[in-house]
Amino acid sequence: MKLPPQGAARIEAQMAFLCEVDRLKSVVRATTLCDGSRRENSGEHSWHIALYAMTLAEHAAADVDINRVIKMLLLHDIVEIDSGDNPIFGAADQSAVEAKEDAAALRIFGLLPAEQSHEFITLWREFEAAKTPDAVFAKSLDRFQPPNQNLASGGGSWIEYDVSFETIEARVGSKVARGAPRLWAYIKPKIQNWFAQNR
Amino acid sequence: MKLPPQGAARIEAQMAFLCEVDRLKSVVRATTLCDGSRRENSGEHSWHIALYAMTLAEHAAADVDINRVIKMLLLHDIVEIDSGDNPIFGAADQSAVEAKEDAAALRIFGLLPAEQSHEFITLWREFEAAKTPDAVFAKSLDRFQPPNQNLASGGGSWIEYDVSFETIEARVGSKVARGAPRLWAYIKPKIQNWFAQNR
Ligand SMILES: [Ca+2]
Known part of the structure; x- marks a missing residue:
């Protein structure tokens, strides 16, 4: 089989994107693996929460299209290749972060053929805006995974950032509860029990 | 909100599964990252090829349900938590590997509530059997990603396993071509060019 030149250029663009996103495997997060052996990277984290979505779909607060939620979660952290991870207990300037992430989306998704680039950017922006039921549920899973990792590893980023239960309830709980109250x-x-025992 | 005891037990089972699969992030593959800095793990690999599916769906040889393909790829390597990765250029006893993987599937997916366990095992077995169009395409992507990593990193597992182009064509090419000839x-x-220059 020989590819027509147009077909080859299209695959070249798609592969430029798929090679570039390999770098997400080198973006390190605040959270560790469950066994506490090392910090998690944003590539494996993205796999893990896509699997969270596949497994926990029934707990969404509203009707969601779980296939769209999974796609959103596969894309949701790619901008971190340029902007880095923003730990939820950190104190970053939110509007500066957003500007950086938007530029990153244009650059990285912009490697794709035009209509696909548009499709992926649109899906990522829907996630970021957190207004549709799909995006709200996707965000709730993104917030729900780290406390599970912290409980398994014995505290993790709660210790490192010295946070209180009240901070977790405000920054994590509110968002988990919005998309997945159960x-x-x-x-x-x-979490309360962990704080009662350890803080 | 208070969970009824039954609801809590169901989430406990789902979370036992989602915590156990965290270990896939510690299963190391033969392939390296594109930058050659370290070996890839099977968790981040699973994310990467789910994204391959999302990006390259149009190149499937047959009509596929890309959402099922993505779910298959999210699950496809989980058995490696018990059985380890089997490098494609290695010389493992295939039937021993299959028995070990099947036991792993029963153990790990068996952590889930019964009907969900059945659903995930069935999807994983469909992938392994590589007979349906969805599974054939999923397998072709699983074979297509490593050569892209090797080309980017300067040879990777081709050098380590000292393989010839003919071996790649037989073990990798045939499967990529079956599901995604383009x-x-x-x-x-x-790949031919790499071998002409380096071997
Ligand atoms: Ca993030």
């Missing part, structure tokens, strides 16, 4: 009801007493 | 037509001359 998941917050499940984990809240476990 | 992708094999795209990469074949690049």
Whole structure:
């Protein structure tokens, strides 16, 4: 089989994107693996929460299209290749972060053929805006995974950032509860129990 | 919100699964990252090829349900938590590997609530059997990613396993071509060129 020149150029663009995103495997997050052996990277994190979506779909607060949620989660952190991860307990300037992430989206998704680039940027912006049921549920899973990792590893980023239960409830709990109230009801007493024992 | 005891037990089972699969991030593959800095793990690899599926869906040889393909790829390597990665250029006893992987699937997917466990095992077995169009395409992407990593990193597992172009064509090319002939037509001359220059 020989590819027509147009077909080859299209695949070249798609592969330029798929090679560039390989760098997400080198973006390091605040959270560790469950066994605490090392910090998690944003590539493997993206796999893990796509699997969270596949497994926990039934707990979404509203009707969601789980296939769109999974696609959103596969894309959601790619901008971090340029902007780095923003730990939820950090104190970054939010509007500066947003400007940087938007430029990153244009550059990285811009490697794709035009209509595909548009499709991926649109999906990523929907996630960021967190207004549609799909995006709200995707965001709630993105917030729900780190406390599970912290409970498994014995504290993780809660210790490192010296946070209180109240901070977690405000920054994490509110967002988990918005998209998946049952998941917050499940984990809240476990987090409270960890703080009662360790803080 | 208070969870009824039944609801809590269901989430406990789902979370036992999602915590156990975290270990896939510690299963190391033969292939390196594109920059050659370290070996890739099977968790981040699973994210990467789910994104391959999302990006390259149009190149499937047959009509596929890309959402099923993505789900298959999110699950496809989980058995490696118990059985380890089997490098494609290695010389493992295939039937021993299959028995080990099947036991792993029963153990790990078995952590889930029964009907979900059945659903995930069935999807994983479909992938392994490589007979349906969805599974054939998923397998072709699983074979297509490593040569792209090797070309980017300067040879990678081709050097380590001292393979010939003919071996790659037989073990990799045939499977890529079966599910995605255009992708094999795209990469074949690049691989041939690498061998002409380096071997
Ligand atoms: Ca993030």
